[in-house]
Amino acid sequence: MPFAPDPQPVATASQRSMIIIATGVVLALLYFGKDVLVPVILALILALLMAPFVRLLQKLRLGHSYAVFIAVLLLAMVVAGLMTVIGSQIVHFAQSLPQYEKTVHAKLQLLHDLTIARLEAMQGEAGDVINGLGGKSHAGNAPVAPAAPPYGNGIDVSVLASPWNAIKGALSSLWNPLATTGIVLVVLVFVLLEYESLRDRFIRAIGGTDLRATTSAINDAAERLSRFFVSQFAVNFGVGLAIWLGLAAIGLPNALLWGALTAVLRFVPYVGVWLAALLAASLAAAVTPGWSLLFMTLGLFVVVEMLVSQLLEPQLYGHATGLSPLAVVVAAIFWSWLWGPMGLVLSTPLTLCLVVMGRHVRAFTLLGILLGDTPALTLPQRFYQRALSGDADEIITAARAFLRQGSLARYCDVVLLPGLQLAQLDLVQKAIGPEQLLKARTAVVRVIESLGKTAPAQSRWRRRSSVLDDDVAHYLRQQREDIAGRWQGPLAVASGSVVLCMASGGYLDDIATEILVRILRDLRVDARHVSLKDIEAFEGESHPEATPDAIAMIHVVNASGADGVASSDALAAEVSKRERYAHAMVVAVYLPNLLETQELPPLDSHIDRIALSFEQAVQYTVEKFTK
Template structure:
């Protein structure tokens, strides 16, 4: 084969790869738009599937000891509804009172933070004076023109509709109804549907791969949510006791808030700390005491996030904070507050699913999957790659690394 034919073949191959990448990007964008457009249906469906993956082993274990899946599923859902109702009963009244009194507390917060708000008001006043001067100059320059009044139309930004998702009573009722009904059918008849899907696959290899992927996703989600729920429960109890010792009103409410918000990495602790600070600022006379209460809350969440959670979950469930934050931003923008809570489970499920397919395994490595142990030569190459990344001169690649790559590419297979 001549050099010209080889170059043409390489160009054609690169063109085909670029086309495949572009096709995948377009398909991904279409899927994301469909999920955004159908969020009212997609959110409860995804929530049901996440809970199903966690509870499916319980139903299967009950089936092994002779409990009918329909009866076992009904019992599990009944227990979940009772637990949810009890938790709502315990925190509903103090939460409703806190929300109702929030407008009257704004003046107190402004007064106690006057040393900050006064400086901000001075900056705003200077900005308004500058804007007024500019406006007067433009008005005097166009005073001879007969300007007709321009109609002003105020539109609410589209993304704010996601922030208020599930805020209305009708949305909450429909969300719970769809979740409960779909979860029951998945738990009771999900295995039958899985067998039907397996029969539709072309060969035994594809069927076995599907079972392995589902088991991998189920194990990953189940381990993560079970362990993180236990950790969050311990954190909620610790926060409730700490708030009770510090004299905060409704300590059970703040423990429940810590438990719930801690399902959202990074953002949950910051949001909870801000709420605790405002409530402490309103209820305690010395302003510095609000900082003490908030510092204790953030200390507890930091100890949990930096030491307890990594020690329990281990390296196998570690995910880059950058990817976690981007996932929270993406799904929060698409699905609102429920998207924020589902962002990490979706990320974990996606990683576990990608590990089951060779073509998607590089994406699983990007999402935090453990890289298998390589031979000594490959380990040396990995160390060289790490040295390139960690080097301050990123544009300079060691000659040894280049030689290794060249030898690897020219070596006959």
């Protein structure tokens, strides 16, 4: 069954214990080995990105070793240049700190007066009220607390007054990143030198004899990582440039520093850009006595980030990673818990690699399902699951979203009919209980009513009971008969204006026929759902007002697969023999079945056309009426 999940072996208690132990060991190795693993993994990711550039240099007739050293040297120069710009700006910023001391003190005192001082005053007033209600007053005996000194007097400003201390602190904080950068570059050189050998070893270790799947996984990972990082680098560079120019325009000192920090910190998902905004806003609050520069700085960050995150990023790499938004958040929390800030930076590429492996390596399938952005259920599976839950409103909402880009016939081919076939399979196997059957039938009726634009003729409670008692097709057909009469419309009609739709005989055939009728009536075609008994009854009665040549087409619908082909042919042959329908076009509609490979049946003499979908049947009908 194409839509059925692959059967999974039931794990024993010992196997589950081994899985838990192995997971704990892997987490422990990741946590305690972060000092070694982080540089190595970062070097491997950079190697995936730089390998195409190395190959480009080799095409220029450079040796492999020279190409690797030139590529790594260029990368080191870019990193060194960026760190030099940031370092020089930090030195300039540290030298400027003392001149902001008075402004900082004044604003801290103002904030103290507006917050802590008021809370203390309110606390004192509340204490006086409580003491007065208790009939006791200790105002004269209570010791008076000494007045708090101005907020700024208790601040040690030695760090602010000594720029060299700030420089030392900055250099000490940069030592670990510098050491990590050096290790990464060294490992990167050796990885690029042995890139082909390492790839072959990885394919042998992971893929074994399945070279095709493993090679596809590696190529997919490299392509997605390259697209993601190139797009992210371009976006972050543009954001940093916009912040630099914007801050320079509003007059914030060291605008280049904040622009560079924004471009770098934005590689940290979610929090990086706002950390840069907080640092820049802190300087804006210290520069001028007023608050306008602070609000303009924050407003600039908010406007730029909203425009980029809502408009630019979805267009550039909204689907480049293949990760669900929730997976990105969970991965950021998990990897930052394991590896700290560097784990936060590496969370997206690491999770992306796991998702790609899940798509190509069977052992990691669960990771691909949980973390990827590919829907876990197909459209028919989602339809069937919502129908079992009785959630018709969600099905209708999804159907209307589908219909904004596709036709009703297409929706019925892709979603509705396969979903009904899933339900039919479970119904035959008696896997659906009475309560689920009631919910599913009621949901299907509501969906078809909504899509077919036919209002229900009975109250909700009455409709639920009747759907349980009768089949869905009979109930839906009865709706039209209650409104338009036994023959679902007038008998005196224009010549060649009516299309008859007949089921081959199965339960699902009847529902598919009713669906086709509603699709055609939605296109303003006078389609009617009849059976061979109805035709015989009509011919046995006297209808002088009926138009003799009113029938233009007859659709014989089969949704039961190969088992229903013979009954479809017999029904088409029986109808074509009747003189009243001799000039009508007979179309055999063979709808696809989930368990069978669809093949085109032979065209018999009594069948004019064969349609393999609702869409094709509608196309033949439209062609007939537009000639």
